[in-house]
Amino acid sequence: MQFSIWSFVGAIAFLVLGPVLGAFLAGADRKISAGMQGRVGPKILQPYWDVRKLMEKEDATVNGAQDLFVKLYLFFVVLSGVFFFAGGNFLLVVLIQTLGALFLIAAAYASRSPYSELGAEREIAQVMSYEPMVLLVAIGMYMATGSFMVSNLTTLDVPLIRYIPLIFIGFCYVLTIKLRKSPFDISMAQHAHQELVRGVVTEFSGKTLAMVEVSHWYENIMFLGWTAMFAVWAGGWVAAVVTVAVALLIWFLEIWVDNNFARVKWQAMLKTAWIVALVCGTANIVYLLFI
């Protein structure tokens, strides 16, 4: 990994601004969703106050092991984001992010509660569904630019999407799974009277649950970064504005999809995600070999 001053700026910015922006985005998400459903919705800072309240709750847990795994989850999510915004190797980012995902699954298993264990199984199915497409993003990036380095993208004459348009479409499809949004919010059923209570997080409470929420904020910012990766080029301020605009547009689309599609079974998620990866990936790699 080559370090430059921008690597440090990127990493520090993500560490500090990540949760702030993530909290705002979570609030805006709820506001926009409420609008789409004809409700007023909570205040924009509601997610922040929710986490503040969780921090003040009594310390209680079903066992000590799950707390450790949640801490590891938070740590690796943050670490992968730091490497990403420092412009590091994208494959390294993906692998560390997967390591984080594994510890969330381990935390859910560790509680040995039927509800969170089922959530953990479903989370594994989610990872298995999106993993091929995410690896294809890395492969497409490598084959198009000759490098896995994220920092390299800011030196491109034309953005990545010019080379890997189909992989971008496929990525947007699995982004819904990664963000755990409907129709693929299988491991995180949102409503209190669902049979799953709330999937993987059923047995987390207080500070541990707050940590999971903060991890999600970090994660969401990183995933927006992954989306932005397709749109960036060496175009100075114009490029910066376009990149942020594209990321926000995709994020808005995700909210729209979330509010307009009912949850599907995991079989449908796995099959469609793999078919999308197979078709988009194969076609796009063949295209890359010919240009």
Place this chain on the structure above:
Amino acid sequence: MESIGLGAIAFLIAFPLLVALVLLFVKNEKARTLITVASAIVIACGAIFITVQFMMHGGQALVIAVDAGVSVAAGWFTFIVDLCLCAYIIGKGIRYKNFVAVLLALVQLGLVFWLEFLVLPGVIVSHALYIDYLSIIMALIIGIIGGGIAVYACGYMEDHMLHQEGSDRRNTFFAVIFAFLGAMFGIVFSNNLSWFLCAWEVTTVCSFALIGWTRTDEAIHNSFLQIILNLIGGIAFACALGWIAMYYGTIELNTFLNQTLAYQAGGREVVTWAPLLLLALAGFTKAAQMPFHSWLLGAMVAPTPTSALLHSSTMVKAGVFLFIKLAPCLGLNMPGFLVMLVGGVTFLFAALAAISQSNAKRVLAYSTISNLGLIVACAGIGTAGAIWAAIFLVVFHAAAKSLLFLCVGTAEHHVGSRDIESFDDLFERMPRLSRLMAIGIMGMFIAPFGMLVSKWAALQAFADSGNVILLMLMVFGSAATFMFWAKWFGKILSYASADPKNVEITVHRSEWAALGLMTILVVGLCVAFPLISTSMVVPYLAGVYGSVSSAIATGDLWIMAVIGLVLAVIFLSFTGNTKKKVVPIYLAGRGSDFTEREFYNTFDEPVQATQRNWYMTDIFPEKRTAGIGVAVALALIVSVGGFAVQQAAAQPQTLQDTISMQQEYRESLWGQNGIDSSLYQYIYALESPTYQANKDTYASQYGIEDMQDFMDKLYSDMEADYEANQADLKSTYGIDNMEEYVQTIVQMYSLQSSQSMSTEGGE
């Protein structure tokens, strides 16, 4: 140096065989344990000694000449061993009425005689052994991990006997294990392909004996499945050996590889297909690739040390070792195409098949098959980056898989089942073991541990090759791999905070010793990854491919090393205790017994909530996943094999010419002066056009009548030059003999021609 290396290699091969012979007659348990542990330590130290020695002498790959008398004696020894092996299989086949095995063994016997008396006598082997970093790495794996498993077996087999009826035949069990290790050392150091084949067959028969050791019906059945599939490979290997002897005029592995490259460059590719495809077939059977993978699944009926040995440091590793040796000759040609696709198909479909399994040993077996597939696919690509990945996959797989097998074996003895579902709660019942198992599982499939980092390099190599099919097999296979490991990982970490009923206090000391060693290896190798890369693997690749660098930036490797160390420390040290208030889990209503997950239903009756992992048998039933893999791999082998036969039949002239070329070489000044035959081939191909263009001039001026005359004139000219400037050449270029002089000239010549080509291209 040569003689020192020779001594160490001879010791590594002979000592385990000697120990095997002694153990065969030791029935006393204490004495056996003592001999086993001491010998394992000696063998591991021997492997480390040869490593240090090799590194201190600069780590240059070298072929080693063996004294002619010793060589002839060893030749007869291998012949007799081959005969004994065939006789053993025939005897067993008749006893258990398995006539397919008898028939195959008879074919093999015929080939052994054919080779010994009709093919090999005319072939001279000047360098019977060799040593390079690949054989060093393999020797370390065999010595340290193989030795560790032998130690583990001491305690394990004691428990095993408690569950076993019949007489105590443990002496043969331990004897075979040591014979196995000796044969493996033979494989990794033999440059003489006839010795290689002998050691190869010894490993086949050793694993046959180990799998069938318990003599239950299932064990006998599975051992014959193993011997039949591997005899097919052995026969293919023997045929390849015959072909190489006839068409290459050598049976030295390094000369065979160099000459294959020369043939491929010189438009004689069709000659190289038969040996490469036949050796690949032998490799497929040994490395348990689809469609031959079923023997490795069957092998798990054997006691756990057998499985651990077969999966980690021996047997299947001999198969992938052969592929890594062949790799420079594979790549963008028919054999390369076949090897990479069969490997890729095996990687994906074995991983998918593993999802539906709940038997821990079966999951491990499918995971081994899958990972071997990835290694084979890398070898098929044949580039430096791919081989970097393949070597590390071999190393990390050996460590992590042996740890996992030993963990499962110990858990099985103390929990009473090898079903992953019964490992629920293992975190409390076997606190130490479950942590080691968790590290082993992480070692197999998740960053920062070596397997995954090597996969990263493999992915990069696949992307560089631009092979779409392989990339697709890789990404879906990786997703399936995550699925079956993550659910196992989660299962053993589940935790009920009840009173722990610790069942691991009765685990033997020897088992803990071996488990500890494997854990240290998994973590230590992860931390030492960058060092191993720069000090061993990159130098090896530089020797084979010219200058290369690490496939993954060393900085990234160090990041992984640090994370790996931190994770290992956390997993080994944390207790699971908490200062927080411990509350019961949620059971939707009123729970009655939270540790048993019991709750009251609507009729106020206690009901136990049960939870099984997902096996997705509706989407990935084993019959379908493994079945498709077998069908595709078989179709690939048959079609590529058929195409190769058809091509060879269409070009009989090329084959005939090749044989006469061999004849010419032996009669030429080159052959008589011991110049490498591949060097001759190379110059022959290089000079042919020049000769053809100036044929008449040469005939009138020098009286040169054909190409052979021309080559001999070339040689005598060079020899005269060399003798005139001998002192200068020695002091300026360090050239010691005629062979080095010819090599240097060829190198300079090819450098010039490639430069002139690039300038021509520029214009």
